[in-house]
Amino acid sequence: xxxxxxxxxxxxxxxxxxxxxxxxxxxxxxxxxxxxxxxxxxxxxxxxxxxxxxxxxxxxxxxxxxxxxxxxxxxxxxxxxxxxxxxxxxxxxxxxxxxxxxxxxxxxxxx
Amino acid sequence: xxxxxxxxxxxxxxxxxxxxxxxxxxxxxxxxxxxxxxxxxxxxxxxxxxxxxxxxxxxxxxxxxxxxxxxxxxxxxxxxxxxxxxxxxxxxxxxxxxxxxxxxxxxxxxxxx
Numbered sequence: 183x184x185x186x187x188x189x190x191x192x193x194x195x196x197x198x199x200x201x202x203x204x205x206x207x208x209x210x211x212x213x214x215x216x217x218x219x220x221x222x223x224x225x226x227x228x229x230x231x232x233x234x235x236x237x238x239x240x241x242x243x244x245x246x247x248x249x250x251x252x253x254x255x256x257x258x259x260x261x262x263x264x265x266x267x268x269x270x271x272x273x274x275x276x277x278x279x280x281x282x283x284x285x286x287x288x289x290x291x292x293x
Numbered sequence: 294x295x296x297x298x299x300x301x302x303x304x305x306x307x308x309x310x311x312x313x314x315x316x317x318x319x320x321x322x323x324x325x326x327x328x329x330x331x332x333x334x335x336x337x338x339x340x341x342x343x344x345x346x347x348x349x350x351x352x353x354x355x356x357x358x359x360x361x362x363x364x365x366x367x368x369x370x371x372x373x374x375x376x377x378x379x380x381x382x383x384x385x386x387x388x389x390x391x392x393x394x395x396x397x398x399x400x401x402x403x404x405x406x
């Protein structure tokens with residue numbers, strides 16, 4: 183099976199812009215979760231989607247949002263970018279055994 | 294927020310030696326997973342241990358779990374230079390019912406050839 187794929191791999195934006203990141207889970211996995219990794223805060227949970235519904239949400243402002251499509255692919259959007267949003271954004275899909283498998287991540291730099 | 298701490302924060306060993314990393318967490322858990330990350334890349338899933346398991350093996354990896362002490366350890370035997378990476382433990386909180394992983398702060402392992 184192909185692994186989790188994320189696009190784009192690298193992104194450079196300026197403050198105030200918005201960005202959309204995409205994630206395709208492992209075939210057959212219906213749950214997709216998003217995480218943010220920064221040097222200061224480490225790995226933090228953003229949200230989880232299952233069958234097109236947001237099931238869990240982490241402690242992030244409303245500028246961070248997401249959605250999931252009927253084919254389980256997911257997107258996350260960050261509006262009004264701030265410098266502190268620079269991070270590695272990781273997507274994970276969950277197996278029926280509750281193992282979470284991660285994609286390679288999208289490195290976002292906000293200038 | 295971080296679930297707990299990993300110990301040590303950094304570890305440097307010679308190729309062929311064993312590496313042991315420890316992880317502590319704070320809540321009741323359903324399972325604990327270990328991941329490896331090379332230089333800011335994606336996380337590679339290593340092993341999952343359920344709360345009713347005490348020990349699990351996978352190749353050169355051995356994981357233990359002590360739920361009474363809320364701690365886990367990852368042992369890498371006969372280490373190789375390719376094992377150089379950061380290692381994270383992550384837990385799923387049983388009481389909240391959420392599937393969100395809460396990560397430790399990680400151990401940076403350097404294996405010298």
